[in-house]
Amino acid sequence: MPKERFLLIKSWGCGFWSDVDHVMGQLLAAELTHRTPVIYWGPNSLYAKSFDTNAFDLYFEPVSEYTIRDLIRPGYKFYPSVWNARNIMIEDLDKIAWSQRNLGDMMSSDANVVVSDVHYFVKPMIDYIPKDHWAYGMTPHQIYRGLFDKYLKLKPDIEQEIQNFYMANLESKGPLLGVHIRGGDKVREVENLAKLNKRYVREIDRYVKTYGIRKILLLTDCKEIIKKFQKRYGSMLVFTDCRRSELNDTRNAAHLRPYREKRQKGIEVIKDTYLAAKCDFFIGNGYSNVSYAAKRLKDWPEDHIVLFYRDLKKEKKLAKKRTRKDGKRRIEELMNHRSEYPEFYGGVNTYAD
Amino acid sequence: MPTNRFLFIKAIGHSIWADVDHAICQVFAAELTGRIPIVFWGMESMYSASMDVNSFELFFQPVSDCTLEDALKPEFTYFPPNWEYGNVLAEDTDKLKMKNRSLKQLMESDANVVVSDVYYPLRAMLPWVKSGHWAYGKTPVQIYRTLFSRCLKLRPEIKREIRKYMNTHPDFRDERPIIGVHVRENAIVNEVAQLYDLNEFYKPRIWDFIVRYNARHIFLITDSKKMFREYKKLYGKNGLLMYTDSKKELFRPRIMTCLLDYPNKRHKGVELEKDTIEIIKDTYLAAQCDFFIGNGYSNLSNTVMRLKDWPETNIRLLY
Numbered sequence: 001m002p003k004e005r006f007l008l009i010k011s012w013g014c015g016f017w018s019d020v021d022h023v024m025g026q027l028l029a030a031e032l033t034h035r036t037p038v039i040y041w042g043p044n045s046l047y048a049k050s051f052d053t054n055a056f057d058l059y060f061e062p063v064s065e066y067t068i069r070d071l072i073r074p075g076y077k078f079y080p081s082v083w084n085a086r087n088i089m090i091e092d093l094d095k096i097a098w099s100q101r102n103l104g105d106m107m108s109s110d111a112n113v114v115v116s117d118v119h120y121f122v123k124p125m126i127d128y129i130p131k132d133h134w135a136y137g138m139t140p141h142q143i144y145r146g147l148f149d150k151y152l153k154l155k156p157d158i159e160q161e162i163q164n165f166y167m168a169n170l171e172s173k174g175p176l177l178g179v180h181i182r183g184g185d186k187v188r189e190v191e192n193l194a195k196l197n198k199r200y201v202r203e204i205d206r207y208v209k210t211y212g213i214r215k216i217l218l219l220t221d222c223k224e225i226i227k228k229f230q231k232r233y234g235s236m237l238v239f240t241d242c243r244r245s246e247l248n249d250t251r252n253a254a255h256l257r258p259y260r261e262k263r264q265k266g267i268e269v270i271k272d273t274y275l276a277a278k279c280d281f282f283i284g285n286g287y288s289n290v291s292y293a294a295k296r297l298k299d300w301p302e303d304h305i306v307l308f309y310r311d312l313k314k315e316k317k318l319a320k321k322r323t324r325k326d327g328k329r330r331i332e333e334l335m336n337h338r339s340e341y342p343e344f345y346g347g348v349n350t351y352a353d
Numbered sequence: 354m355p356t357n358r359f360l361f362i363k364a365i366g367h368s369i370w371a372d373v374d375h376a377i378c379q380v381f382a383a384e385l386t387g388r389i390p391i392v393f394w395g396m397e398s399m400y401s402a403s404m405d406v407n408s409f410e411l412f413f414q415p416v417s418d419c420t421l422e423d424a425l426k427p428e429f430t431y432f433p434p435n436w437e438y439g440n441v442l443a444e445d446t447d448k449l450k451m452k453n454r455s456l457k458q459l460m461e462s463d464a465n466v467v468v469s470d471v472y473y474p475l476r477a478m479l480p481w482v483k484s485g486h487w488a489y490g491k492t493p494v495q496i497y498r499t500l501f502s503r504c505l506k507l508r509p510e511i512k513r514e515i516r517k518y519m520n521t522h523p524d525f526r527d528e529r530p531i532i533g534v535h536v537r538e539n540a541i542v543n544e545v546a547q548l549y550d551l552n553e554f555y556k557p558r559i560w561d562f563i564v565r566y567n568a569r570h571i572f573l574i575t576d577s578k579k580m581f582r583e584y585k586k587l588y589g590k591n592g593l594l595m596y597t598d599s600k601k602e603l604f605r606p607r608i609m610t611c612l613l614d615y616p617n618k619r620h621k622g623v624e625l626e627k628d629t630i631e632i633i634k635d636t637y638l639a640a641q642c643d644f645f646i647g648n649g650y651s652n653l654s655n656t657v658m659r660l661k662d663w664p665e666t667n668i669r670l671l672y
Contacts, residue, residue: 013610043446044610051445052435072439074427082404086425089443090396091610092404093619340600341624 002112006071007035008088010117011045011055016269017289019045022119023056024147027063028135032128033107035114040068044091047266059266061153071113079111088115122147144296154274158267162274169238170215170278177213178276179204180284180291183222183247190287191318196308197225201232203283203306217279219272219290222247240275242268273297280304359424360388361441363470364398368604369412369632370652371472372398376409377500378475380416381488385481386460388467389417391424397444397470399607400629402621411626412633414506424466432464441468497659507637511630515637518597524570525595525638531570532562533642535654536584538577538603542650542672551648552580554671556587558646570595572642574635574653576603597638599631636660643667 007030012022023039030037039062041048041055048055054067074085080100082092095101101118107128122140129136135143154162170176181197182190190196207213218229218239224247229237243259259265273290276282277297284291286309295305310318338345360383364372376392383390392415394408395401401408407421427438433453435445448454448470456473460481475493482488488496507515519526540551562568571594575581578601588594605620620628636653639645640660647654649670658668 015611043444046609046611048446051443051447069439085439086421087395087404087442089440090404091443093396093401093610094403094621096610096619337624341627343627344623 002073002075004076004112005033005035006066006113007033007037008068008071008113008115009037009039010091010115011041011048012117012119013044013046013091014119015289016047016266017273017293018119019047020152020293021121021289022116024144024151025120025122025125026116027147027151028122028125028143029107029116029120029128032125032130032133033114036064036066038066038068038071039063040089042089042091047262049262055266058263059155059158059270061155063151076112077110079106079109079114083113083115088113092117141296144292145299148293148296154270158270161267162271162278165240165271166275166278170217170275173215174280175211175213176215176217176279176281177204177207177211178217178219178279178282178284178294180219180272180276180282180288180294181222181225182285182288182290183220183225183245190285191322192310192314196285196287196310199308200283203308204233207281207283211281213281217275219276219294221245240268240272242272282306284308356387356389357429357465358386358388359419359466360386360390361424361466361468362390362392363444363468364394364400364409365470365472366397366399366444366607368652369400369629370636370656372400372409373413373505373656374652375469375472376416377497377504378473378478379469380504381475381496381500382460382469382473382478382481385478385486386467389419389424391419391421392416393421393442395442395444399605399620400625402625410508412508412511412629414508416504426465429465431466431468432459432462433468436466436468441466445470494659498662501656501659507633511633514630515634518634518638519641522595524592525572525641528569530566530568530643531572531595531641532559532568533572533574533639533645533647533657534559534584535574535639535645535647535651535657536577536580537575537648537651538580540648540650551650551671555646558669558671559588562644562646566644568644569593572596572639574599574639575601577601597631597635599635600628645669646671 007026009023009026009030012019019041027037039054039056043051045055047058049058056062068089071088072085076085078084078088082100095117098118103120103124106114106116122143126140126143135146138146179200181200182193183197204216214236215238216229216233216236218226218237220226220239221244223244226239226244243257243265269290273293274297276294282294282300282305284294284305284307286307291307295307360379362376362379365375366372372394380390380392392407392409396404398408400411402411425438425441429438431437431441435453451471454471456477459467459469460478475496479493487499525531534555536552536555542549542551559571570592571584571588573581573584573594573596575584581596581601585594608619632653636656637660639657645657645663645668647657647670649655649672654670658670
């Protein structure tokens with residue numbers, strides 16, 4: 001068997017920074033397992049341009065000199081075993097079942113190519129970090145900071161676009177406050193998002209008063225939020241020109257819709273995030289990868305950044321509610337399955353000979 | 354005859370009979386271009402079972418003796434040129450741009466493997482039929498008939514399922530004539546500057562067949578619980594209406610990965626196989642009926658028409 005060891009990091013297929021988070025975790029996994037990382041965001045990426053291109057390379061510099069085509073060698077052994085040289089470019093629609101994708105097996109595999117297409121945070125990988133590794137003894141956030149600095153290099157034209165916007169709208173106009181508020185399809189993921197969003201105004205006003213904020217850079221996927229902030233903060237408000245959807249619209253969120261210029265979709269979110277990281281202060285959503293990314297792009301003084309979370313009491317209450325709802329769903333699904341497929345339960349078996 | 358010319362026929366990702374139609378048309382294209390056809394329904398198919406399964410073969414027998422290993426080799430040339438050994442099983446999300454996919458290019462390519470992932474109707478291939486070929490001078494429906502008889506072979510266990518329905522429903526076997534009816538929930542037609550509901554045309558036709566030919570039963574296929582209830586109310590007396598246990602549900606399009614919840618809500622596994630077999634069973638049973646009324650815009654209804662030589666008076670596809 002050939003001796004080469006690769007970690008193929010495929011697109012997870014969710015939001016932009018969620019996919020970058022996946023990449024970061026897997027880059028750490030590649031370091032820990034002495035594998036050469038190869039990133040491939042195929043057509044399943046929401047930010048892909050075409051079937052032929054690797055969407056990661058549209059926005060960032062590659063992390064190694066290898067491409068997915070170097071891994072298409074019939075002699076290679078692949079893990080998980082569903083993969084082979086002929087099919088590694090496909091998206092496995094059943095990956096969400098996590099079959100053969102537990103972290104331990106992936107970390108200990110001796111295959112030439114381990115394919116990673118499901119998301120793991122850095123946190124569960126901490127147990128695999130040996131004492132002589134640079135990340136040993138660090139918190140997950142510190143490790144992310146290290147990984148972002150080490151691996152995430154923007155394409156020069158995107159960097160230039162960010163710089164142009166910064167110079168035209170924000171440079172020497174500080175102190176600057178970046179604010180990230182989610183609406184749109186985030187209501188699917190975050191219960192009580194509206195309640196969380198109500199905390200922003202008070203916190204912004206506190207920052208304005210305490211630190212003498214002169215410009216507020218608003219990052220949001222919602223048209224209504226822009227209007228509301230324009231009314232309240234007037235000329236203090238700065239925002240980029242990007243596509244936004246309606247509040248609570250779960251189906252037409254900007255990142256789920258096609259763009260005529262497909263690369264632009266990724267550039268919009270990158271530009272906003274990097275601009276936020278250029279601000280002096282930042283207020284964000286603790287359940288959003290965009291806010292996490294802004295936090296991970298630079299070393300913020302502790303008082304200069306706040307991400308909103310629910311409190312633990314509410315979290316526990318919601319968890320109980322979620323468990324009850326899930327329990328009901330399971331019972332309902334089981335009953336439906338029994339009535340729809342009686343032959344699997346020893347009922348009317350039309351399938352037996 | 355050994356050859357290194359193949360036509361690799363992928364799923365177009367629509368309903369089962371739309372994908373079968375595509376496969377059959379491409380088998381015909383393979384015949385016209387001297388290629389060996391291989392039908393492979395991978396992850397792009399709505400019927401895909403898993404990564405390593407050819408879902409076409411879950412329901413039908415292969416259309417040729419060639420295996421995937423025979424047809425896909427690293428040293429082969431591929432057409433359209435975006436394909437290569439490493440990506441030929443993936444879905445080209447840009448395929449509808451039709452780059453390098455004109456029928457002429459596909460038919461005249463000299464690559465070892467031509468990959469077919471866009472639909473061309475059988476009618477479009479007629480200019481390539483030479484005199485002396487069995488299809489020369491035939492209409493598309495006649496060609497479909499031959500191709501369906503020759504190339505579309507059900508797996509034995511599905512044939513058994515169909516037989517079983519007939520054995521367990523003596524009325525279907527013994528009380529003839531039977532009118533097969535396929536009704537879709539969404540039957541709004543909006544072509545030729547008109548807008549109308551095709552479903553309004555069914556009942557007079559059914560009545561016509563009943564009184565003219567003394568039909569004893571109606572065998573109903575539908576994708577709608579609402580239509581099912583309506584037909585049951587109208588024709589459900591004295592065992593007039595017959596139907597199978599197939600799901601009365603609309604075709605479910607694919608859900609984006611980012612919108613999938615855990616656990617995996619993809620329609621797959623034994624449930625997918627069972628539900629699809631039910632659709633196939635319905636279709637083949639409709640073809641066993643003496644009369645048929647269907648929706649001319651539906652692939653299922655068109656398949657019923659292509660599965661047997663219907664006397665002209667016995668079948669009505671509504672348009």
